[in-house]
Amino acid sequence: MKNQRLWGPRDRVGQLYILQSGWACTVRRTEDGERQVIDLLLPGEIIGLREFTFMRHVTEASLITRGMIQPFPHEDLVDLIAASTPLAIALFATISRQEALLTERMLVTLHRSARSQVLHFMIETFFRLEKLQRVDLALFEFPVSQRLLGQILGLSPVHINRTLKALEQDRVLKKHRAHIEVYDPARLIQEAAFDAEYMSDALNGLKARLAQLQAPRALPAGLNRSGS
Structure with missing residues (x-):
């Protein structure tokens, strides 16, 4: 729903959100209480990547329109990254x-x-x-x-x-x-x-390294592709 709050400052970081539809934003409050929008998130984008490695949030996040979100626990994401x-x-x-x-x-x-x-x-x-x-x-x-x-x-x-x-x-x-x-x-x-x-x-910054990862690895001298 519109204005749905996803997290607030000092809430424990536990999951990301995939914004399936609707628009959202993350906000940081200044010392004098003013709101500064950090991210404006559009449909299809991921909410929460900036604070993925934090223990607790420093921002607050909410939908600014009606929309749908899909929570994604950090544990699952870590497993996917590892794999x-x-x-x-x-x-x-x-x-x-x-x-x-x-x-x-x-x-x-x-x-x-x-x-x-x-x-x-x-x-x-x-x-x-x-x-x-x-x-x-x-x-x-x-x-x-x-x-x-x-x-x-x-x-x-x-x-x-x-x-x-x-x-x-x-x-x-x-x-x-x-x-x-x-x-x-x-x-x-x-x-x-x-x-x-x-x-x-x-x-572009990763093309050379990606090419190295995708290239067939050279076999040690004396071995052919069949392992003989």
């Missing part, structure tokens, strides 16, 4: 991509205007959705409230509201309650200065 090198590599790749998203958001937040931040995040979300399902940039799902968008980007609700109004008045896009309507895709991409390289699914 499957490809699965272990896939999990490492997922964690790396989550870190790349967070790093890119931090850089955009530090060096871009509020307008550019909003546009960049919307395009990033579109490309993430495109990896999971067929979507159209002219009209795509985005059930993120203005308040939550501000908590993701570190901007005040007032600032978010003004930015969205300006984007609508300039005929770039309009944010509806649960989706984005894009009037001018070319301008959206140009203003966001979006480079999707950090979102690549390629495993």
